[in-house]
Amino acid sequence: MLRLRPALLLFTLACGGLQLFAQTGFEALVRTAEGKPVADAILSLTPLDGQALPAAPAPTAPAARISQIGQEYEPLVTPIRTGSPIEFPNLDTVQHHIYSVSKPKRFEIPLYDRGRTEIVVFENPGVVTLGCNIHDWMLAYVVVLDTPWFAKSSTEGRAALANLPAGRYRLDLWHPRLAKPITREITLAAAPAAAPEEFTVTLRPDRRLRRAPAPGAGSGY
Amino acid sequence: MKPPRALPSGSLLAAALLALVASSAGAAAEAFAAAPDYSARATYRWTENISRASGPGDFRDTGEYELSATASFKRQLTPRVFANLDFTLTGTTSPEYELLDRIEFGPRLTLKRKFGLGPYAPTLSAAATLTGRYAALHAQDGIGARGSLTFAKRFDSWIAASVSGEWAGHVAERSAFSVAHWAADASLILDPHPRLRFTTGVSRLEGTLTVSASRNRFVNGALAGALGPKVASYFARIPKADTNIFSPAWVSYRLEGYVDSWWFDLSPALTEHTSLSLRYERNHAESIVQTEYSQDILSVSINHAF
Numbered sequence A: 001m002l003r004l005r006p007a008l009l010l011f012t013l014a015c016g017g018l019q020l021f022a023q024t025g026f027e028a029l030v031r032t033a034e035g036k037p038v039a040d041a042i043l044s045l046t047p048l049d050g051q052a053l054p055a056a057p058a059p060t061a062p063a064a065r066i067s068q069i070g071q072e073y074e075p076l077v078t079p080i081r082t083g084s085p086i087e088f089p090n091l092d093t094v095q096h097h098i099y100s101v102s103k104p105k106r107f108e109i110p111l112y113d114r115g116r117t118e119i120v121v122f123e124n125p126g127v128v129t130l131g132c133n134i135h136d137w138m139l140a141y142v143v144v145l146d147t148p149w150f151a152k153s154s155t156e157g158r159a160a161l162a163n164l165p166a167g168r169y170r171l172d173l174w175h176p177r178l179a180k181p182i183t184r185e186i187t188l189a190a191a192p193a194a195a196p197e198e199f200t201v202t203l204r205p206d207r208r209l210r211r212a213p214a215p216g217a218g219s220g221y
Numbered sequence B: 001m002k003p004p005r006a007l008p009s010g011s012l013l014a015a016a017l018l019a020l021v022a023s024s025a026g027a028a029a030e031a032f033a034a035a036p037d038y039s040a041r042a043t044y045r046w047t048e049n050i051s052r053a054s055g056p057g058d059f060r061d062t063g064e065y066e067l068s069a070t071a072s073f074k075r076q077l078t079p080r081v082f083a084n085l086d087f088t089l090t091g092t093t094s095p096e097y098e099l100l101d102r103i104e105f106g107p108r109l110t111l112k113r114k115f116g117l118g119p120y121a122p123t124l125s126a127a128a129t130l131t132g133r134y135a136a137l138h139a140q141d142g143i144g145a146r147g148s149l150t151f152a153k154r155f156d157s158w159i160a161a162s163v164s165g166e167w168a169g170h171v172a173e174r175s176a177f178s179v180a181h182w183a184a185d186a187s188l189i190l191d192p193h194p195r196l197r198f199t200t201g202v203s204r205l206e207g208t209l210t211v212s213a214s215r216n217r218f219v220n221g222a223l224a225g226a227l228g229p230k231v232a233s234y235f236a237r238i239p240k241a242d243t244n245i246f247s248p249a250w251v252s253y254r255l256e257g258y259v260d261s262w263w264f265d266l267s268p269a270l271t272e273h274t275s276l277s278l279r280y281e282r283n284h285a286e287s288i289v290q291t292e293y294s295q296d297i298l299s300v301s302i303n304h305a306f
């Protein structure tokens, strides 16, 4: 019996540890009031119980890539963790001029020739809107987050998070056409919910600038 | 305003311009170090009083088909200055009046200064255009030059405006077709939806313009004094040519005066690369001897950027 006691102790500790660090998951389903799935929404969960966030890995390689291709940015929305670098390859045969006038990261890269790839580090949390000073219709968003728990909704409107500890979180849901981000408190149980949590959102009209050719000149005197 | 002197051979000049354009295209491609963007436009245009006649008896209305192709080299020279070098070839044909058929071609260089970043930054553009014209009516063959300065500003995603001033001149084979003018215009762009653009504008042009009349009305009417001695003496000394442009015994002549225009254009975007343009234009011209004419122009175009 005495010889069994350390093993029992270990077992108990292990069970307790599992309980304490139980990994769970969360899935959101984002749709409009008409039931249309909403892509490019950013779901993020920030722990509220004071636990320290996992350290961000040292930025050795770019965390994401935003291409300039076909005179558009691809993808439209990119979520990253604070301090992460993003690479911006110009895959077009034309020049671009990336810029941001957003508070979390102001920068511009003019005379951006084809074949070039620049890397930009996003040090501060917040939403950074990217434009191109040559092609006014080009638009992209970088959502810089302190928490490591974030996901972008797919074309089916689904955003899933896995391997996060059970507990209380602040949930944020952001979308470029959402008038105000959705924020609420949630508590994640050790066992993930069977069904995704549904979010019904109202999107503002798409105010992107026109790309199609402008009408030509008149009869010409 | 003194119009440019007519040169002996407009078509020779046009050929020289073509050679210049061909050789500079290669140089431009190298200088701009990138493949050009191509775009094309097909237009059907219906013009009421295309003859620019003052007397209702001489009004001629007709439709024209036009095809235009542009190769455009773009280069950002400094963080705030952009250069655009375009080469455009335009062919126009009128099934009813074949003497209206013409081909125009030439380069256009635009330098654009942007005052800031983004679509709301105001821009100032200076453009210089050289156009060679080869027409079925050889009297109007020749070279045109155009210089313009445009200030544009977008105020919101749905509204933008621009004002511009230009000088344009054309040196033709016959002086009746050698014209020059100054013009100023203002336009307003409304984008109620990313796929719909409404543009409207006004302009005033002052200088010389070529108009026409049937020979009978011109010689036996205006020249003979039917419109008063002032008109008769003015018409006697202005450049004119027998062109038979709308029917046998037809005269084209050059007036000094002004043209006021008002137009609007409704342009739905069919795709990101293709748009339609439905345009109405109203012109009213008055010469320095108070003869006047009006024109209504309706056109439909399809624009495509490749």
Ligand SMILES: [Cu+2]
Binding pocket: A071, A095, A096, A097, A132, A133, A134, A135, A138
């Ligand atoms: Cu661009």
